[in-house]
Amino acid sequence: MTQAMTASxxxxxxxLLSDTEAEAELHVPTMHCAAxxxxxxxxxxxxxxxxxxxxxxxxxxxxxxxxxxxxxLDDVIADFDQVxxxxxxxNSEKADVEGDKTAKELLIALAVAGFASANIMLFSVSVWSxxxxxxxxxxxxxxxxxxxxxLAIAYSGRPFFRSALTALKAGGxxxxxxxxxxxxxxxxxxxxxxxxxxxxxxxxxxxxxxxxLLIGRYLDQRMRSKASDAAQNxxxxxxxxxxxxxxxxxxxxxxxEQVETGATVLVQTGMRLPxxxxxxxxxxxxxxxxxxxxxxPVKAEVGDKVFAGTLNISAPLHVxxxxxxxxxxxAEIVRLMEVAEQGRSAFVRLADRLAxxxxxxxxxxAAATFLGWxxxxxxxxxALMRAVAVLIITCPCALGLAVxxxxxxxxxxLLSAGILVKxxxxxxxxGNVDTVVFDxxxxxxxxxxTLINGADIASRDLLMAAAIGVTxxxxxxxxxxxxxxxxxxxxxxxxxxxxxxxLVGELxxxxxxLGSREHVGHVTPDAATGPELWLRIDDAAPIQFRFSDQxxxxxxxxxxxxxxxxKRVILVSGDRKxxxxxxxxxxxxxxxxxxxxxxxxxxxxxxxxxxxxxxxxVGDGLNDAPALxxxxxxxxxxxxxxxxxxxxxxxxQGKSLTAVSEVLTxxxxxxxxxxxxxxxxxxxxxxxxxxxxLGFVTPLVAAIAMSASSIVVTANALRLKMGAAK
Amino acid sequence: xxxxLILIPVALFLGAIGLGAFVWSLKSGQFDDLDGAAERIxxxxxxxxxxx
Numbered sequence: 001m002t003q004a005m006t007a008s009x010x011x012x013x014x015x016l017l018s019d020t021e022a023e024a025e026l027h028v029p030t031m032h033c034a035a036x037x038x039x040x041x042x043x044x045x046x047x048x049x050x051x052x053x054x055x056x057x058x059x060x061x062x063x064x065x066x067x068x069x070x071x072x073l074d075d076v077i078a079d080f081d082q083v084x085x086x087x088x089x090x091n092s093e094k095a096d097v098e099g100d101k102t103a104k105e106l107l108i109a110l111a112v113a114g115f116a117s118a119n120i121m122l123f124s125v126s127v128w129s130x131x132x133x134x135x136x137x138x139x140x141x142x143x144x145x146x147x148x149x150x151l152a153i154a155y156s157g158r159p160f161f162r163s164a165l166t167a168l169k170a171g172g173x174x175x176x177x178x179x180x181x182x183x184x185x186x187x188x189x190x191x192x193x194x195x196x197x198x199x200x201x202x203x204x205x206x207x208x209x210x211x212x213l214l215i216g217r218y219l220d221q222r223m224r225s226k227a228s229d230a231a232q233n234x235x236x237x238x239x240x241x242x243x244x245x246x247x248x249x250x251x252x253x254x255x256x257e258q259v260e261t262g263a264t265v266l267v268q269t270g271m272r273l274p275x276x277x278x279x280x281x282x283x284x285x286x287x288x289x290x291x292x293x294x295x296x297p298v299k300a301e302v303g304d305k306v307f308a309g310t311l312n313i314s315a316p317l318h319v320x321x322x323x324x325x326x327x328x329x330x331a332e333i334v335r336l337m338e339v340a341e342q343g344r345s346a347f348v349r350l351a352d353r354l355a356x357x358x359x360x361x362x363x364x365x366a367a368a369t370f371l372g373w374x375x376x377x378x379x380x381x382x383a384l385m386r387a388v389a390v391l392i393i394t395c396p397c398a399l400g401l402a403v404x405x406x407x408x409x410x411x412x413x414l415l416s417a418g419i420l421v422k423x424x425x426x427x428x429x430x431g432n433v434d435t436v437v438f439d440x441x442x443x444x445x446x447x448x449x450t451l452i453n454g455a456d457i458a459s460r461d462l463l464m465a466a467a468i469g470v471t472x473x474x475x476x477x478x479x480x481x482x483x484x485x486x487x488x489x490x491x492x493x494x495x496x497x498x499x500x501x502x503l504v505g506e507l508x509x510x511x512x513x514l515g516s517r518e519h520v521g522h523v524t525p526d527a528a529t530g531p532e533l534w535l536r537i538d539d540a541a542p543i544q545f546r547f548s549d550q551x552x553x554x555x556x557x558x559x560x561x562x563x564x565x566x567k568r569v570i571l572v573s574g575d576r577k578x579x580x581x582x583x584x585x586x587x588x589x590x591x592x593x594x595x596x597x598x599x600x601x602x603x604x605x606x607x608x609x610x611x612x613x614x615x616x617x618v619g620d621g622l623n624d625a626p627a628l629x630x631x632x633x634x635x636x637x638x639x640x641x642x643x644x645x646x647x648x649x650x651x652x653q654g655k656s657l658t659a660v661s662e663v664l665t666x667x668x669x670x671x672x673x674x675x676x677x678x679x680x681x682x683x684x685x686x687x688x689x690x691x692x693x694l695g696f697v698t699p700l701v702a703a704i705a706m707s708a709s710s711i712v713v714t715a716n717a718l719r720l721k722m723g724a725a726k
Numbered sequence: 727x728x729x730x731l732i733l734i735p736v737a738l739f740l741g742a743i744g745l746g747a748f749v750w751s752l753k754s755g756q757f758d759d760l761d762g763a764a765e766r767i768x769x770x771x772x773x774x775x776x777x778x
Contacts, residue, residue, distance in 0.1 A: 034765040057762030107757070108749055115745045119738060137730070144734065 013089035014073055021051065022068040026087040028080065029060050036085070043083040050076060061090055074253055099225040106218045109156040113211040116152030120145045120204045121703075127199075128700050135197065142194040142201050149187060149203040156210050157183055159217065175355035175400075178362040182391035183209060189388045192381070200385060205392045205702045212710045216400035219408050226411070227424045242274035243267075245318065259321050267317045270473055272309060279304050281318035283499040285474055287311040289441050289621070296531040297475060299500035309622050309641050313473050315499040336598055336626035337647060349425055350674065351403045362394045369693050386695045392702050393692040394685055398709035402677035405717040410670040413720060417662050418653040420638075426649030429633040430663060431671030432614050436562055437605065437631065439619035440573035440583055442639060444555050446655065447620070449475050449531060449547040451483040461543055463489060465535045468505045468512045471495045476533045477503065477514065479547055502533075510538055517542075530579065548582075555587045558657045562664075563588070568613065572601050574623050601627040618660055620644055635663060669720055677713045684709045 014024045031040065037055045040062055044053035049070035054063045066076055073089060080087035123141040127133065157180065164180040167173060183206045190201040242259045243266040244252050251266065259265060259275055267273055269284075285297040288310045297313055300306055306319060366387045373383035407428075411421040421427060438444045454462065466484035469477035471492060481489070492512075495505035502515010513520045513536040520536040533545040562569050571592040573580045580594035593604060605627055608615055617624070617631030620640035625647040628634035634648040637659075645651050652659035688705050691697050697705075751757065 034768040037762060037765060038769050055762065056759040057765060058759045104752060107752060111745060111748050111752075115741055119741055122737070140730075148738075 014068070016068065017065070020067050020069055021065055023063065023065050024073055024076070025090045026062045026064060026077070026080065027060060027090040028055070028062050028085050028087045030085055031055060031057060031060055031062070039083055040080075040085065044076075044079060047071075047076075047079040047082075050079060062087065099221070103218065103221045103225055106159065106214060106221055109159060110211070110214040110218055112152050113156040113207055113214055116148050116156070117204060117207045117211045120148055120207060124201075124204045124699065124703075138199075139194065139197055142190075142203075145201065145203040146187075146191055146194055149190075149207050152207055153183055153187060153210065156207070156214060160210070160213070173359045173363070175359055178359050178366075178391060179209070179213060179395055181363075181366075182206070182388070182395045185384075186388045186392055189384055193385070200699060202388060202392060202699050202702065205699055205706070208703060208706055209392060209395055209397060212397040212706065213395075213400045215710075216404045219401075219404035223404065223407055223411065223421075224424045227422055227426075261321055263321050265319045265321055267312045267319055269312060269314060269316055272311050273306055273319065274308060275319065275321045276308050277306060277319040277321045279306060279317055280320045282315055284315040284317050285313040285500055287313055287475065289447055301500065309643070313475070314497055333598060333622055333625055333643065336602060337629045339602075339626075349403075349428060350678075351399075354399070354678065358399070362391065365394060365689065365693070366390045372693075373695075382695075386693065389692040389695070389697040389702065390689065393688045393697055393705060397706050398681035398684060398713045399678070401710055401713050402681055403674055405714050406670055406673045406677060406720065409717050409720045410666055414650075414663065414666055417659065417666075419659050419663055420651045420653075421649075422645075422651060423649040426633055427667050427670050428674075429649070430616065430667035433567070433616040433633060433664060433667075435568040435570065435608060435613040435615045436660065436664075437570045437572055437608075437615055437617045437627075438589070439617075439621060439624045439627075440571060440575055440580055441549060442620040443618050443624075443637065444571065444583060444587055444657070445549040445551050447549065447639065449479040450550045451479050451545060452548050453544070453546045454483050457543060457545065461535060461537070463487060464507065464512055464537060465514055465533075465543075465545065467492055467507060468495060468503050468514045468535075469533075471505070472497055472503055476531060476545075476547055480514070480533065480545060512537055549579075551583065551586055552655060552657045555657050558661055559587050559589055561661050565664075567664075570604075570608075572596055572604055572627070574598075574601075574621070598623045598626050602630045605630045616660075616664070617648075619648075635660060666720070673717055673720055677716055680712055680716065681709060684712075 014022045016022050028040070031037070037057060040055045041053050044050050044062075044064060049067045050064060051067065052063075052065040056062070064076055066073075077087050077089070123145045127138055127141055130137075160176045160179050160183070163174065164176040167177055186202040186206040190203050190206075193199075193201050242254060244254055244259060245264045245266050246252065264280065265275055265277065273286075279300055279302050281302065283299070283301045286300045286306055287297045288307070300317070305322075306317075369390045370383050370387035373386050374380050377383065410427055414421055441447050457465075462480070462484055466481045466487075467490045469480035470489055472478070490507060493506040493508070495503055497503050498515070498519070502513060502519035505512050514533060517532070517534050520534040520542045531547040533547070534542045535545065536542045559569055569589050569591070571580065571584045571587070571589045573583075573592075573594055574596055575594060577594035580592055584590075584592035593600075596604070601624070605615055605617065609632075615631040615633075617628050617634045618636070619625075619628055619634070620637050622641045622643055624636075625641075625644045628636065628644065628647045633650075635650040635652060636645050636648040638645070638651050638653045640648075640651075650663055652663070684705065688697070691701075756763075
């Protein structure tokens with residue numbers, strides 16, 4: 001315990017509140033219902049040293065307070081295990097506190113704007129409808145409106161004023177400049193009008209404008225924080241603990257990024273390697289499928305190099321940590337990802353592009369109206385009021401809502417299909433994809449082995465093989481056990497595993513051997529046709545079990561569907577050419593590349609890009625991560641490595657590959673709806689702006705036009721929900 | 727006319743109370759976990775009950 005205490009006091013995940021209380025945030029991805037919340041919140045404080053636990057279901061995080069004198073964070077995580085949840089430490093300092101704060105600020109500003117516009121509208125409606133209202137009453141109403149509007153705009157308008165000022169200081173114009181100008185001018189003109197005792201005041205228009213725009217801003221901000229939440233939770237998963245063996249043989253658990261070069265790390269059976277290194281003790285099989293795309297585990301012994309992210313299958317290993325230099329595999333992947341990243345930053349969101357050309361037009365129109373009327377009618381006051389009307393009418397309530405509403409609806413629909421939107425502009429980038437590039441292992445295929453010659457094997461032999469195979473974690477042995485299905489598998493009397501070779505065991509006086517051809521003593525030199533296992537019962541002839549990595553059940557359908565909708569489908573894999581060819585044929589993909597290293601994959605993508613293709617990359621391995629970044633947009637299954645999930649824009653859950661076509665359908669529709677919304681918003685301007693220039697737009701008309709266009713745009717976005725129900 | 731002088735402040739005051747309540751609830755973290763809030767209503771308050 002004392003050792004645990006020192007470890008936790010410098011733990012980056014723990015915040016000390018006092019000598020006897022520390023707080024930490026943990027990411028608990030499997031928490032999803034009321035029962036889970038109560039299990040965590042009531043179960044956790046029952047453990048020694050844990051004082052308090054509070055679950056947040058939206059972010060899937062739990063805040064725990066514990067006594068660092070009594071327990072360490074590792075103990076708390078072990079307690080979570082006992083309650084039935086897998087927890088990983090979450091570094092709350094890296095969290096997007098800034099984004100959360102902005103969202104809250106926007107929400108309060110939105111509430112104030114809503115409150116103010118409702119109240120001002122109360123007065124405005126009475127003025128508009130009260131035909132016989134005495135002039136004093138009207139004036140009183142105007143002044144009350146003025147007070148509310150000035151206060152509310154001063155508060156709620158800050159996000160826009162700030163951003164407009166920043167843009168002006170930098171010598172440019174953004175969408176917020178005409179907004180700020182319209183709001184400020186409408187208030188100033190209305191105050192003057194109230195002072196003169198006139199009838200036309202635009203207080204409600206100014207604050208309503210802010211109200212609608214703030215809705216758009218808030219939705220947009222929430223999309224962003226949701227996307228970055230998802231990304232951060234994935235980062236938390238990266239914190240694989242490593243067990244370091246000291247020179248005196250003591251074992252300590254530390255976050256993997258704190259392991260020093262040259263230290264010895266113990267990797268238990270069934271664990272992913274936390275570091276790159278060289279084996280100094282032990283023999284085992286290593287499953288590298290997530291790193292290289294190779295499906296069959298490889299034997300690893302003393303002196304072999306092993307990589308972080310690979311899975312240790314058969315026996316504990318001691319690994320000496322290699323330098324975090326430039327030559328480690330992970331470092332190479334990270335470097336490739338950074339290079340790929342630079343090619344991406346050129347993307348400009350549609351709304352920004354539109355704003356860039358729209359804002360100057362608005363200013364010119366308003367200025368022209370002002371100067372035109374001044375010159376024509378020689379009445380600067382009337383000219384100013386009309387210019388204000390133009391600014392208010394052109395101000396992009398509907399434009400501000402056009403994108404965020406559609407995106408919120410779209411990501412909601414994707415979420416219900418098990419697809420997580422991880423990057424905020426991913427939806428937009430996905431919109432015009434014309435080429436889909438698949439990785440093989442774990443993406444197009446399930447990434448797990450299935451017995452393919454089960455029909456040729458006697459049922460008794462299969463049961464025997466299953467009996468011995470079920471005792472091992474080796475994926476081929478597991479596949480044999482799975483092939484036995486629901487039949488009763490006999491219990492072995494004794495089994496021992498020879499890492500890298502196979503299993504030996506006793507069953508009812510018979511000696512069973514299951515493993516490689518050398519292991520069973522099979523020497524006939526026939527060519528191996530893919531992954532295989534051999535079973536030998538006593539001295540009988542060895543029996544061959546052949547395996548393959550099966551396609552995801554709907555892979556062929558999805559590929560056919562993609563092709564039908566005019567997409568070019570390509571398969572790129574790090575696996576051997578023969579395997580890739582077989583899978584490509586099964587899935588119906590004509591264009592395939594085998595035996596490609598991570599940088600080769602990028603090269604292929606770059607070549608496609610040069611030919612003008614917009615690429616969606618679907619992949620799960622660490623070797624795919626750079627390619628995922630290099631593509632225009634990317635998608636990963638949730639079984640992918642953490643680095644890969646972090647690199648991709650979308651993550652999908654489940655075994656079905658229909659997620660790919662679902663994402664494409666939804667994003668395609670999203671793009672269409674966004675364009676439709678822009679058309680609606682601009683179309684409304686085409687009608688309303690001439691009216692405003694000519695002076696037909698009264699405050700009442702402005703209010704109706706603003707609300708109506710916003711509602712139309714929102715209703716249009718909701719159409720995306722239709723067609724989702726199955 | 728006179729009645730307006732009472733009613734308008736009353737209306738504004740009531741509205742402001744609502745606004746204040748919203749800001750307070752937001753700042754005290756009641757909107758931080760909307761999904762959780764929807765589920766929590768299903769939880770039993772009985773501490774003694776065995777949770778399965």
